[in-house]
Amino acid sequence: xATPSLNLQITEPELKLLQTLVYQECGMFFDxxxxxxxQDRLARRLKATGLNSFYAYYQLLTSREGKTELNALLENxxxxxxxxxxxxxxxxxxxxxxLEDVLHKKQARRDFSLxxxxxxxxxxxxxxxxxxxxxxxxxxxYLRNPLPYESPSATKPLIPQPWRVEILASDINYSVLRxxxxxxxxxxxxxxxxxxxxxxxxxxxxDRYAIKKAVKELVxxxxxxxxxxxxxxxxxxxxxxxxxxxxxxxxxxxxIDKFYRCLNPEGFLFVGHxxxxxxxxxxxxxxxxxxxxxxxxxxxxA
Ligand SMILES: C[S@@+](CC[C@H](N)C(=O)[O-])C[C@H]1O[C@@H](n2cnc3c(N)ncnc32)[C@H](O)[C@@H]1O
Numbered sequence: 016x017a018t019p020s021l022n023l024q025i026t027e028p029e030l031k032l033l034q035t036l037v038y039q040e041c042g043m044f045f046d047x048x049x050x051x052x053x054q055d056r057l058a059r060r061l062k063a064t065g066l067n068s069f070y071a072y073y074q075l076l077t078s079r080e081g082k083t084e085l086n087a088l089l090e091n092x093x094x095x096x097x098x099x100x101x102x103x104x105x106x107x108x109x110x111x112x113x114l115e116d117v118l119h120k121k122q123a124r125r126d127f128s129l130x131x132x133x134x135x136x137x138x139x140x141x142x143x144x145x146x147x148x149x150x151x152x153x154x155x156x157y158l159r160n161p162l163p164y165e166s167p168s169a170t171k172p173l174i175p176q177p178w179r180v181e182i183l184a185s186d187i188n189y190s191v192l193r194x195x196x197x198x199x200x201x202x203x204x205x206x207x208x209x210x211x212x213x214x215x216x217x218x219x220x221x222d223r224y225a226i227k228k229a230v231k232e233l234v235x236x237x238x239x240x241x242x243x244x245x246x247x248x249x250x251x252x253x254x255x256x257x258x259x260x261x262x263x264x265x266x267x268x269x270x271i272d273k274f275y276r277c278l279n280p281e282g283f284l285f286v287g288h289x290x291x292x293x294x295x296x297x298x299x300x301x302x303x304x305x306x307x308x309x310x311x312x313x314x315x316x317a
């Protein structure tokens with residue numbers, strides 16, 4: 016392979032081509048505030064491939080052989096910052112109000128399945144937080160509303176019978192999905208996790224914390240690109256937090272429309288602290304309580 020010049024400058028047309036390609040592939044939009052980040056990552060990937068122009072790199076990305084490199088580039092462009100129990104007021108709304116409402120309505124319909132999706136899950140702290148909160152919410156719910164046919168002597172599973180809880184967690188970045196699947200975290204990631212949660216839902220392995228098997232079994236990790244139309248359907252609740260901030264307004268609107276279709280009637284959408292559906296859709300109603308915000312699908316009745 017040819018050795019590229021170390022100080023290869025990207026031309027304006029090359030930058031436009033690559034910027035558009037990235038946008039079309041994953042929805043991430045690099046405006047003037049973030050374009051330096053894009054340029055830096057493109058330069059690194061160009062160097063790694065040994066190609067001698069950004070146009071040659073563009074041609075590689077758009078060729079059949081360029082699929083692996085395209086994934087590598089997208090992985091380099093994603094921001095994967097996350098943490099356990101991120102945005103506590105919103106999680107309080109999720110656990111104490113939204114879950115309560117969903118469980119109550121489902122139980123009344125004799126529908127005991129709960130399906131949730133963490134879209135853009137990064138290294139797994141978000142879907143595992145959801146799993147811990149659901150396990151707690153169901154335990155508390157049944158303390159107050161025992162099922163008539165529950166055997167008091169039975170050893171209590173994490174999710175009480177006859178409930179089935181599925182959490183799908185997806186991302187566009189295979190490296191973070193592998194780390195999420197492993198579910199083992201260093202001490203400094205555990206700071207937001209209360210001791211009661213650590214005791215119930217983690218095993219200490221050396222100086223690290225491993226998510227307990229029963230919690231892991233609730234979460235299924237998979238690759239999904241939110242730019243595509245083929246997204247997981249029939250969700251009761253979707254978390255897509257701190258992902259849309261990297262999209263432009265047109266892409267945000269498309270994604271919110273897709274989430275509407277991916278939700279069950281009256282389903283809930285949670286977005287990040289710095290994100291809002293204001294001005295982007297009239298298909299959701301906002302619920303705001305004690306600094307926590309969620310959006311509920313509005314049903315149109317004929
Ligand atoms: C900042 S992290 C947010 C993680 C978590 N939701 C949270 O709020 O803590 C954003 C994640 O979105 C993922 N992402 C970005 N574009 C995506 C796309 N088009 N499809 C799926 N995931 C995407 C990134 O790989 C990254 O892991």
